[in-house]
Amino acid sequence: TGMVKINGVRVELAELEMATVDENVALQALIIDCMVVAHRHDHDSLESAVAQKLVAYVVLGRELERELGLLEIPESGAICTGTVLLLLRQRCRRKSRVIPNSFVAIPRIPLSPTGKRDRRGVPNISLAVDLESLTPSASSIPLRNHGLCGSLVAEQIIKCLNLQKSQQALVTTQSTFEMLGGDSLAATLVVRTLYSLFHGVDNNRFLGGAHGTLDDDRFAVSHLIQAPTLGSYITFLDEQTGGEWAEPHKTGEPKVERNDNDLGPNKKWRKTTTPSESSNTSSRILDKEADGENDSCQLLNEALLEATTQGQSRLALALLEVGANPNVVSIDTKKNRLSKLSSRNERRQIFTSTPLHHACFQGFPDLVRALVLKGAKTRLPDASGVFPLHLAASGASATIADQKRRWECIRILLDEANAPLTMKNASKQTILHCAARAGHGFVVSEIMKRFNELGSKEARLAGSMNWRDHWARTAVHWAILNGHIHALQSLLEGQCQANPPTPAKSKATSAALESPLEMCARVHGDSEIGRAMTSLLQDYLK
Structure with missing residues (x-):
């Protein structure tokens, strides 16, 4: 009927x-x-x-x-x-x-x-x-249940990316670091912590010396970034380290009985200190209904965040249509300005990733536009102090078509959401630094056009494309450091300086001051990419 x-x-x-x-x-x-x-x-x-x-x-x-x-x-x-x-x-x-x-x-x-x-x-x-x-x-299992190494890596990823409860359930053996919103800088923080835990040393800014290079290739950032899944990364670390990890310990915790059998085969504590308790695993969004919490708005918001984190753009658009709020949390941006928070821990307590952050990082222009139209805040940083504009410039892009979609995300934020071109993140990087670091030659070219237009209108911003970040590096330095010759060529063609003036040594960082040519010689030596970059730099120095 x-x-x-x-x-x-x-x-x-x-x-x-x-x-x-x-x-x-x-x-x-x-x-x-x-x-x-x-x-x-x-x-x-x-x-x-x-x-x-x-x-x-x-x-x-x-x-x-x-x-x-x-x-x-x-x-x-x-x-x-x-x-x-x-x-x-x-x-x-x-x-x-x-x-x-x-x-x-x-x-x-x-x-x-x-x-x-x-x-x-x-x-x-x-x-x-x-x-x-x-x-x-x-078929995946929570990463924190994948042995001792999996527990340590999951803990550091959740802490570094400041993942919310609905996102923590996505930290599984089948997920990837990029899918969770991690880039090369976030990966650096994770592997440096893992290195310090394994070797039992302090994790401070002097770790790795003046160039920040760790002396153990097993903890290279590329292994985490390029791993097809987090499960395969854990398998790699277990094979390379033999499972001999320093037992985590927190001051003031009571000592407990250790049991090597709990760690699985070929795993053992390397030190006799006290293991820390793993944090509580998060539940899926609809588990709340089973507990009697029927706040549909909260569930919708968490579902939207989860969908954007997993790159489910069409599903995220549908959730927006039925009332999901793109601003997961309400933050007073005037009171809690990024420039007033010097501590990374303070940022983690106040800021967190929003659906717009993930949509920009994934490179979905339709979803970015829909979020902006629904009132998503474009000047809200995540826990790492990175704005959606920077994430749109720094995500992975395998093809020119991907880079064009990524540039469309940037254009929407600049033209439709009025995000400032010269906006800096917590590391004092502009979107030009981020695009050069990620190696997006096409995106770099389009950004350079905007910077040159801005410089012609405002004389004080004429040299903004040569601004240095927290480590006193320009966009040219980052293109060289990560071996992106096409991005380097786009920067030099757009009038970035091949040999910018060396600034005074800053007490805020222990990183060595290098010219682009010096960095190229140190990182790439006499390799094919090194010779090509050196030749390109020398052409623009004449």
Whole structure:
């Protein structure tokens, strides 16, 4: 029947179906079809017009299946959970008086022999599996449960990136450091801490000497950045270190009995100090409903943050449409200015990553524009003191098309959100530093055009493309340090100085003062990339 009564309320099933399906069913639609079936009991379809339970059978779009990592929906169906369930319930809440009791994903809507929609042909809900069990995350385990090394790495990643509870559940063996929002500077902080823990030394600014180079290649930043998954990075560290890690200890903690068997095979404590307690693991967003916390707004906001962290841009856009708030936390930016916070720990306590930070880092211009239109704050730094503008310039890009999408994110922030071009992060880097560090030649060229335009309008900013950061390095230094010759060429063609004046030694950093040529000789030596960069620099010094 097309109308049923449930809990004393008459409901048009077609109304519920229309509320669930995307308004514009196109290639990127998340839900392309829906059939709501009324049941008297859990498994029996109803003949009369009085229902005790409504079940919505939905057909997921290819875009949603791709973002969730689903290969195939079984014929028996899959019960929607997590963010998908939250999205469907919110759609019904906004457009209908009743919300179905359950949502089940099916491969297709059943049809009768005459080609009509057949409500009796839907699968038995008792045979349906959990939708999340079909995703790649189902086979992953929390990184902190992956032995001692996994626990240490997970703790440092969560601390360095200041991940919120909904994001901490994503720190698994199948996730990547980049997916969680980490860049090369964040990776440097993580590996330096791991190095100090393994070798039992203090982690201070003098670690690694004047050039910050660690004497143990096992803790090179490239291993963390280039690892296909965090699980593979842990396996690498275990193989290279033999599992002999210094036992973590916090002052004032009571000593406990150690048990080498708890660490798994080939793992042992290298010192006889007290292990610290691992922090509590976070739960998925809908676990809160099971505990009786039904704050849908909070759940929506956490789901949006989780979706943007995982790069699920289309799902994030759908969550924005049903009322998710892009500003996860409310922070008084006038009172808590980045320039007034000298301590990294203070920044971690006040600032955190927002969906806009992750959307910019992932390089999704449509999502960035939607977040900006919904009022996302563009001048709010994350825990590392980095603004969305800098993250848009520093994320990974494998192709020119990726770089063009990344530049579109930057353009939206500059032109539509009025973010200042010369904005600096906590390391005193501009977006030019970030793009050069990431090696985005195309993005560097477009940024240089903006800097030259700004310099022609304001004489005091004429040399802004040669500004130095916290380590007294210009964008040219960073392109050389990371071996990005195309970015270096774009910088020099845009009138960046090949040999900027050497500043006075700063007490704020122990980094050595080097000219670009000196850095090139130290880092690359007589290698092919070293000779090419040296030749390029010398051409612009003539």
